[in-house]
Amino acid sequence: MPRLDTPLIIALDYPHLDQALAMADRLDPRRCRVKVGKELFTRTGPQVLEALHARGFEVFLDLKFHDIPNTVAGAVEAAADHGVWMVNVHASGGRRMMEAARERLEKRQLTTHLIAVTVLTSMAHEDLVEVGVDAEPLPQVERLAALAQRSGMSGVVCSAQETAALRALCGDTFMKVTPGIRPSVSNDDDQRRTQTPARAREAGSTHLVIGRPVTQASEPMSALAAIEQEMYL
Numbered sequence: 001m002p003r004l005d006t007p008l009i010i011a012l013d014y015p016h017l018d019q020a021l022a023m024a025d026r027l028d029p030r031r032c033r034v035k036v037g038k039e040l041f042t043r044t045g046p047q048v049l050e051a052l053h054a055r056g057f058e059v060f061l062d063l064k065f066h067d068i069p070n071t072v073a074g075a076v077e078a079a080a081d082h083g084v085w086m087v088n089v090h091a092s093g094g095r096r097m098m099e100a101a102r103e104r105l106e107k108r109q110l111t112t113h114l115i116a117v118t119v120l121t122s123m124a125h126e127d128l129v130e131v132g133v134d135a136e137p138l139p140q141v142e143r144l145a146a147l148a149q150r151s152g153m154s155g156v157v158c159s160a161q162e163t164a165a166l167r168a169l170c171g172d173t174f175m176k177v178t179p180g181i182r183p184s185v186s187n188d189d190d191q192r193r194t195q196t197p198a199r200a201r202e203a204g205s206t207h208l209v210i211g212r213p214v215t216q217a218s219e220p221m222s223a224l225a226a227i228e229q230e231m232y233l
């Protein structure tokens, strides 16, 4: 499979395999990657990965592992053994957890990208306070991104509102995978820290995760094309 230069990752957030594959069949694997998350994977297991790989898609397996180091290392290894392009953990699981996961991939020479979630894009200051973090999202994202980089992660998941700051802190090649993308015509749904595709790219997001604005559109590829236009205008 040739390396894709598209930054777009479409989130296949569905409860059933047939729904996810019906959407995948409306997308072009040369113009986007796809993301499989907790609901779909818990329902279908690895068969969804096989079906998407057979259709030519590179897959981000978004299970956001967060557990003791040995458990997470094993889970990340299992994900990589399925041949996924990218897998993620929660940076708040700590340095030893992230290092254990990275070392396990290195030991097996598995090339799956390993990234860490900083602060979920659904969270604002008041949500952080409720879980005992008395900080604005940005400094907490910066703290966790710096820790993720020191722990050998290839990049982080953050809001595109924080991308520019992380570019200064962690450099250009450190991946900045940004969900919460909302084209200028969409609503925010349950997201709190959103950004438009154009501003995310300008700020230096390396990858844009987009779910509902594409998957709930009557013509998903037209919605994707509009996002491409918005990004490159």
Ligand SMILES: O=C(O)c1cc(=O)[nH]c(=O)n1[C@@H]1O[C@H](COP(=O)(O)O)[C@@H](O)[C@H]1O
Residues within 6 Å of the ligand: 011, 013, 037, 062, 064, 088, 117, 119, 120, 121, 122, 157, 158, 179, 180, 181, 189, 191, 209, 210, 211, 212, 213
């Ligand atoms: O890791 C993720 O992908 C993720 C992290 C985050 O902080 N926020 C976030 O929305 N996501 C995922 O990105 C997707 C966003 O979907 P939409 O809000 O429909 O565009 C969902 O599949 C979320 O699970």
